[in-house]
Structure formats: structure tokens, C-alpha cells
Amino acid sequence: MGVKIPFRRELDFRYGEVAEIGPGIRRVVANNPSPFTLHGTGTYILGTGKVAVVDPGPADPNHIQAIVDALAGETISHVLVTHTHMDHSPGCALLKKFSDAPTYAYGPHGAGKLEEGVAVEEGGDMDFVPDHLVSHGEVISGGDWSVECVYTPGHTSNHICYQLREAKALFSGDHVMGWSTSVISPPDGDMLAYMKSLDLLLEREDDLYWPTHGPAIIDPKTHVRAFIEHRREREQQILTCVGKGVTHIPDMVPLMYTDTPEFLYAAAGRSVLAAVEYLVARGDLAIDSAVSLQAEYRLA
Ligand SMILES: [Zn+2]
Incomplete structure (x- = not known):
């Protein structure tokens, strides 16, 4: 980061x-x-x-x-x-x-x-x-x-x-x-x-x-x-992950939260979900189903 x-x-x-x-x-x-x-x-x-x-x-x-x-x-x-x-x-x-x-x-x-x-x-x-x-x-x-x-x-x-x-x-x-x-x-x-x-x-x-x-x-x-800058970086990390073929949130979390202990991954996943929801609404990410933790995302 x-x-x-x-x-x-x-x-x-x-x-x-x-x-x-x-x-x-x-x-x-x-x-x-x-x-x-x-x-x-x-x-x-x-x-x-x-x-x-x-x-x-x-x-x-x-x-x-x-x-x-x-x-x-x-x-x-x-x-x-x-x-x-x-x-x-x-x-x-x-x-x-x-x-x-x-x-x-x-x-x-x-x-x-x-x-x-x-x-x-x-x-x-x-x-x-x-x-x-x-x-x-x-x-x-x-x-x-x-x-x-x-x-x-x-x-x-x-x-x-x-x-x-x-x-x-x-x-x-x-x-x-x-x-x-x-x-x-x-x-x-x-x-x-x-x-x-x-x-x-x-x-x-x-x-x-x-x-x-x-x-x-x-x-x-x-x-x-x-904080605003930090969230923008998180968005960029997500787009980079998806671009590299890491298309599921649970797989993104360990790559994005390298300083975070594993027991906080679930909470981190919720935050990634929030960012993903935002990126889908903004048209940067695409999805075939509803936005969820398990869904597969791709670049729009
Ligand atoms: Zn609170």
C-alpha cells in the first residue's frame, strides 16, 4: 500500500x-x-x-x-x-x-x-x-x-x-x-x-x-x-487482482491484506465486498449474478 x-x-x-x-x-x-x-x-x-x-x-x-x-x-x-x-x-x-x-x-x-x-x-x-x-x-x-x-x-x-x-x-x-x-x-x-x-x-x-x-x-x-486515498488504492488492488485472474473475493483478501492477521480475513472480505459492490455500480467490474462474497467478477 x-x-x-x-x-x-x-x-x-x-x-x-x-x-x-x-x-x-x-x-x-x-x-x-x-x-x-x-x-x-x-x-x-x-x-x-x-x-x-x-x-x-x-x-x-x-x-x-x-x-x-x-x-x-x-x-x-x-x-x-x-x-x-x-x-x-x-x-x-x-x-x-x-x-x-x-x-x-x-x-x-x-x-x-x-x-x-x-x-x-x-x-x-x-x-x-x-x-x-x-x-x-x-x-x-x-x-x-x-x-x-x-x-x-x-x-x-x-x-x-x-x-x-x-x-x-x-x-x-x-x-x-x-x-x-x-x-x-x-x-x-x-x-x-x-x-x-x-x-x-x-x-x-x-x-x-x-x-x-x-x-x-x-x-x-x-x-x-x-482514508479516501486508501480506499482508492483498495479499489485499484481489486481491479489488479481481477485483471490477473483472481476473480473471487476470498482469494483476493490474502493478496490485499498482507499485514492483516488471518482471523480478520472475514471482516476484510466484507470490506472487499463493499468495494466490489461500488466498483460494479460504477461499471468497472462486471458480474453475471448478484454481488456476493462467492460470486465471480470480471473487468467490465
Ligand atoms: Zn460500528
Whole structure:
């Protein structure tokens, strides 16, 4: 791979401990580390007194208790959800036992693809139904904070980022992370939508990003440009593979992901599928059947 993404992984934190990481921004990290969550889910608390909680995280009572304990004497007025993967939204139901704050999200899992009738993949939190649906550009105001909703489908069809306007800080969820590229897994994940959502960020003025997993991204546009470049290289790798007669996704993965451990090949295959779907839509690849992991592809 030619492009160098300036990855950042180091995070100064302790599980269950709420830390102030910027003016009006606190974070507590859930103890759910994995190859997909890095150290775990970072739940953010915005403002003071009457606060917003961003992504309550997995259904982990200890994590919810840590949030509640940290906010003794304060009130949660809003619960903002970036998207409905199992490490982001199931904590909402647990938090409801302590707070009647309404939840805000773009929609339930798959909301951005409902009109296409796409059956969304497992791994989504199918139980989550937001109290309030938010739309792109909407501003939500609380005590001493306000956020702008930035609809960024791609990682999931209902993914939304929130900009804390007072800090020009974008809570970027899993759309853009500092430590890793995003997994784009069809059918709910969508590469075309994802690339458009990356372009959208280049048009914005955000001073920094706070992703759900890992440290802040302090040079956002450099990072986003590197991600776009990286995806273009992946597309090129796929076209090269097919050109050489490697026409099935499972055979492309080991050639494309030479630095990736084998146990992540399945996830990588999902990402290749997303890119292939995009290349077929763009007319660069051709196929006789439906786009799938098992299908055989050829150059158009
Ligand atoms: Zn996710």
C-alpha cells in the first residue's frame, strides 16, 4: 500500500474512570476491548449540569454505573447515538433505568436503507428505537452546549456524527477513527455512501474529531484525505487482482491484506465486498449474478 494513514492508537485512560478531555467534554471508556473496538467504547459526556451522553455503549451494567456515578448531582437531558452497532447503543436501555432522558438518533438499525428493503446484517442492535429522530443539519441544544447533527451513512446506513459547536469538535463515531479504517459491511454498510460521507467532512470546518474508539484526531482533513486515498488504492488492488485472474473475493483478501492477521480475513472480505459492490455500480467490474462474497467478477 502506498498511502500512509497517520494512525493514532495511544489513549490515556482507565476503565470506569470519567476524565475531562477538553472544555465541556468528558469521557469514560467501557471495558470491551477487541480488534474492532480497540481499547473499548468511549462514551462522551457533553456540557456540565444538564449534559448530553453520546453513545452509552454496550449493555454493560458496570459501564452504565460509571456514567451514572460520574454524573451525581447533574442531569442527563439528552442521549445521542451515532449508530446502532452492539458496542454503541444497547447501553441506552440500561441507562433508562437511571434517567428518563430521551434518546436521539437518525433512526433504528437499517433506517437509512429501509426504502430499498435491504435486510440488514446481524451485529446491529435491533431493539433500539430512538425517542427522537434527528436529521442532517439539525441543531440540538442543551444546558451549556449545542450540537449539530451531521448525517454520515456508510459504516451503517443510520450513522450520524455530532459536532459540539462550542468546541468545533466532531464526535465522529465509527465513521472516521484514528486507529483504524472503518469496517464497511454490506448490505447495511455501503461504500458509495461512505465515500460521499468522507467528502462531506472535507467541506466542513471541524477543529478535531473524537471517535468512539481511540484517541482524538487533531488533523482531521489530513486524516480524511488519507482514508479516501486508501480506499482508492483498495479499489485499484481489486481491479489488479481481477485483471490477473483472481476473480473471487476470498482469494483476493490474502493478496490485499498482507499485514492483516488471518482471523480478520472475514471482516476484510466484507470490506472487499463493499468495494466490489461500488466498483460494479460504477461499471468497472462486471458480474453475471448478484454481488456476493462467492460470486465471480470480471473487468467490465
Ligand atoms: Zn460500528
